[in-house]
Amino acid sequence: MNCYECVQLDRTVAAVAVCSVCGAGVCADHVRTERKQLREPANPGKVIHEEPARRLTCPVCRHAEESV
Incomplete structure (x- = not known):
């Protein structure tokens, strides 16, 4: 699989x-x-777990979440 953001460029x-x-x-x-x-x-x-989980997002979704 290729990076979708890079494909756009x-x-x-x-x-x-x-x-x-x-x-x-x-x-x-x-x-x-x-x-x-x-x-x-x-x-x-x-809290379910003491150790925080890792969450991965693309730049578009991250920006949309920050805008809320």
Whole structure:
């Protein structure tokens, strides 16, 4: 799979991750990584795991989430 962002720029670069929001493949230059605490939906605020999970997104989805 190739990076979708790079394809838009007429480049072919292998994807190293998949956006957790839209499913687009992204390369190391375009992937955005954040740490997020996992919480139980039935008990908001209760942390499921002490160690935060990793969440990978593409630049478009990250920007959309920051704009909210």
